[in-house]
Amino acid sequence: MESFLGRYRNLIILVLVLFLQVLGLAVQVKTGAGEKAETRLIRMWAASAITPFERAVVWVQTSTGNLWHNYFYLRGVRAENRQLKEQIEQMRLEQVRLTEDAAQARRLQTLLSFKEQFVSKTVAAQVIGTAGSDLSRMVYIDKGENSGIGPDMAVITSDGIVGKVLLAGPNESRVLLISDQTSGVGAILEKSRLQGVLRGSAGGEVMLERVMSDEQVQPGETVLTSGGDQIFPKGLPVGTVTRVSSGKDLFLDIKIKPAANLAKLEEVLVLTEKQERQAVAEGPGRVRAADILAQRLPSVPDKPAETPAATGTAASSSGPANATPKPNPPVAGSPAGAAKSASGNSALRPTSTGAAAPKTTSYSSEAPKPKPVNPAASEQKPPKPLIVEQKPVPVAPSADTPQPPQDNNSPQ
Amino acid sequence: MPITYTSGEQLEVYRFSIPVTIGVPLLALVVQAYVPKYFPGFAAYVDLPLLVTIFFAMARRNPIAGLITGAVIGLFQDLLGHNPIGIYGIAKTVVGYGASSLGVKLDLENAGARLLVTLGFYLVHSAVYFTVARGLVNSTQHWSLPQGILAGIVNGVIGVLLYFMLDRFKQRT
Numbered sequence: 372m373e374s375f376l377g378r379y380r381n382l383i384i385l386v387l388v389l390f391l392q393v394l395g396l397a398v399q400v401k402t403g404a405g406e407k408a409e410t411r412l413i414r415m416w417a418a419s420a421i422t423p424f425e426r427a428v429v430w431v432q433t434s435t436g437n438l439w440h441n442y443f444y445l446r447g448v449r450a451e452n453r454q455l456k457e458q459i460e461q462m463r464l465e466q467v468r469l470t471e472d473a474a475q476a477r478r479l480q481t482l483l484s485f486k487e488q489f490v491s492k493t494v495a496a497q498v499i500g501t502a503g504s505d506l507s508r509m510v511y512i513d514k515g516e517n518s519g520i521g522p523d524m525a526v527i528t529s530d531g532i533v534g535k536v537l538l539a540g541p542n543e544s545r546v547l548l549i550s551d552q553t554s555g556v557g558a559i560l561e562k563s564r565l566q567g568v569l570r571g572s573a574g575g576e577v578m579l580e581r582v583m584s585d586e587q588v589q590p591g592e593t594v595l596t597s598g599g600d601q602i603f604p605k606g607l608p609v610g611t612v613t614r615v616s617s618g619k620d621l622f623l624d625i626k627i628k629p630a631a632n633l634a635k636l637e638e639v640l641v642l643t644e645k646q647e648r649q650a651v652a653e654g655p656g657r658v659r660a661a662d663i664l665a666q667r668l669p670s671v672p673d674k675p676a677e678t679p680a681a682t683g684t685a686a687s688s689s690g691p692a693n694a695t696p697k698p699n700p701p702v703a704g705s706p707a708g709a710a711k712s713a714s715g716n717s718a719l720r721p722t723s724t725g726a727a728a729p730k731t732t733s734y735s736s737e738a739p740k741p742k743p744v745n746p747a748a749s750e751q752k753p754p755k756p757l758i759v760e761q762k763p764v765p766v767a768p769s770a771d772t773p774q775p776p777q778d779n780n781s782p783q
Numbered sequence: 784m785p786i787t788y789t790s791g792e793q794l795e796v797y798r799f800s801i802p803v804t805i806g807v808p809l810l811a812l813v814v815q816a817y818v819p820k821y822f823p824g825f826a827a828y829v830d831l832p833l834l835v836t837i838f839f840a841m842a843r844r845n846p847i848a849g850l851i852t853g854a855v856i857g858l859f860q861d862l863l864g865h866n867p868i869g870i871y872g873i874a875k876t877v878v879g880y881g882a883s884s885l886g887v888k889l890d891l892e893n894a895g896a897r898l899l900v901t902l903g904f905y906l907v908h909s910a911v912y913f914t915v916a917r918g919l920v921n922s923t924q925h926w927s928l929p930q931g932i933l934a935g936i937v938n939g940v941i942g943v944l945l946y947f948m949l950d951r952f953k954q955r956t
Contacts, residue, residue: 381846385880388854389873396869396919417862424813503815504871505827506916506924507864510820537865547865552923573925575823634823 415540422511422543425500429513433497492644494518498636499543508551508571510636515540518643523602525642531608531630532556532596533639544641548633549609550575557599558609560588566597569609569627577610579625586623588615594627604645797842797953804839807949808856811835816863828934830905832856834942836875837904838949840882841891849886853879867920874912878904894943901942905935 376383496512514520516539524536526546534548547554549569556569558579565586567579582588592612598605610629618624799807811831819826836856840849857875861868882904885891891900909931916922 381850381880381884384847385850385876388850388876392854392858392869392872392876393919396867396873396915399867399869400920413868414862417859420809420859421813421816421863424809425817428813428817498820500813500816501819501826502864503812503819503826503832503860504864505819505823507866509865511816545865551865553865573923635821 411538414538414545418511418540418543418545422499422513425511426513429497429499492519492642493640494520494643495638495640496520496544497638502545505575508548508575508633509534509537510546510548512544512546512639512641513542514641515542515544517541520544520641520643525603525607525645526639527603527607527642528631528636528639530632531610532603533631533633533636535602536641546639549629550577550633555600556603556609557597558594559597560612561593561595563588563592566599567625569594577627577629579612579627580622582623582625584617584621584623588612588623588625590615604642796844796956798956799839799842799952799954803952807952808832808835808839808852808859812856812859812863815860827930828937829941830908830934830938831941831945832860832871833875833878833905833908834901834938834945835949836879837882837901837942838946840879841886841900842953844883844886846880846883846887849883850876850880853877853882866916866922870912870915870920873915874908877911878908881907894947897943897946898939901939902932902935905938906931909934 494514496514496518498510499513500511502509512520512526520536520539522536522539526533526535532549534546534551534554537545537547539545548571549556550571552571552573554569554571557566558569559566560579560582563586565582565588567582570578570580572578579594590612594609594612596603596605596607596609608630610627612625613628614624614626616624811834815826815829815831818829836849836853839852843849843852853875854872856879857872858868860871860875864871882900885900889896891897909926913924913926916924
């Protein structure tokens with residue numbers, strides 16, 4: 372017996388070590404430990420051993436880069452500054468238009484008693500490392516529980532969603548990317564309003580699943596979060612459709628190019644607080660001077676006699692409201708409609724067909740004109756109804772989600 | 784005594800200082816976790832912890848030391864990911880045992896032999912990893928042989944360079 376143990380000692384120890392690891396795997400699979408409490412502590416210890424080095428490397432790299440870019444390499448800064456100033460001017464004009472759109476959407480949400488989910492607090496964090504394996508697509512960030520980060524919090528960049536917090540330690544967290552096979556995000560196609568589930572593939576691609584093969588999905592279509600996963604607020608950009616092919620089980624294979632560059636993440640935002648509240652229309656305190664002016668000056672006459680009962684909810688406004696002979700009715704949730712209502716005269720806006728189409732420069736010259744039938748201004752006129760037709764909408768619209776014109780009413 | 788290319792008495796057994804024993808695997812894990820932040824393909828084609836496992840196992844020529852080195856490095860790698868702990872551990876345990884057993888019988892000091900051994904063990908590692916992942920954990924991860932061979936060659940080339948660098952830390956027993 373002793374000679375047997377001595378002769379096969381190495382092999383016995385190998386089998387023993389393998390057996391222990393298989394046993395550990397079996398326990399994890401049976402209890403579904405994965406990232407749960409059973410392995411949480413030991414995973415955090417391992418991360419604590421690695422992340423200080425990664426932090427140091429990131430710090431050195433950032434410091435060197437900052438020193439170079441902020442003090443030495445300043446070539447082209449003047450030109451860039453001038454360009455940025457022009458960009459700010461353009462964005463200010465765009466902001467005015469978007470504010471109108473958002474205000475109108477909020478009013479409609481109030482009328483329809485929708486609840487909106489909005490991001491109330493975020494924490495900026497820096498990506499300091501990865502899992503080091505293409506079979507485990509996740510990154511480490513340099514903020515943890517001490518910064519208010521917890522599991523299942525959404526992680527985004529200014530371009531789009533990135534993933535969710537899987538595990539949060541005191542000073543670092545693990546973020547599961549949307550390209551991982553085990554991730555799942557509720558998503559919706561912007562134009563067709565088809566909903567699906569976003570998953571990562573084995574090759575690291577992002578796929579939209581659970582869309583029936585008889586649906587029409589076009590490459591180039593934008594994908595947004597649907598809010599159905601209770602992690603990501605609705606309306607955040609996910610990416611664009613790059614390829615559509617028929618898959619198995621009557622579903623389409625839709626490949627998505629993520630809006631955020633998951634391959635080179637530097638800084639991210641963690642949504643530490645999101646609130647759900649009843650949409651509240653803005654009060655008269657937010658009305659612009661131009662709107663008040665438009666209210667006082669003579670405008671296109673309303674016909675209150677035709678819509679005496681339509682001043683209440685949207686449901687009661689379907690009949691007579693549609694017959695209101697307004698030349699520029701504010702179209703619910705439609706950027707075109709909002710743009711019209713802001714400018715007051717569609718003839719002054721030749722390209723008011725979408726959110727991106729109108730030239731903001733022409734908008735700025737038209738905005739102060741005393742003719743607009745502004746939504747805010749129209750809301751203050753008691754007899755004037757807001758035209759909303761109750762059509763079945765697949766998902767609740769929010770201020771972040773542009774609605775297709777066909778989902779809303781159009782002048783008849 | 785089995786017939787080998789080099790007799791056991793002629794082979795030198797090396798040991799390493801404690802800082803090297805701890806620091807080199809730790810550095811390999813840090814680099815493996817950090818570089819994919821800028822080069823995502825790095826994680827798909829390079830496995831530095833595996834190369835370090837093979838190097839230490841072959842240099843020590845002790846199967847028990849080799850399998851323990853592999854198990855520790857592999858388990859640590861598992862801890863950094865989100866998959867169940869033990870998949871990399873099992874794969875690297877097998878590789879550590881195999882590399883040290885081979886090191887007992889063969890002299891693996893030249894570059895060609897090292898490249899071939901690294902390529903072979905990379906394929907063994909991948910095969911064990913995916914077998915365990917699919918068989919025990921019910922993972923849907925798939926393995927591509929052409930990509931595996933390409934990654935094995937890449938690892939072999941990097942391994943040869945790395946081994947020559949790490950040879951400086953060898954200490955004769």
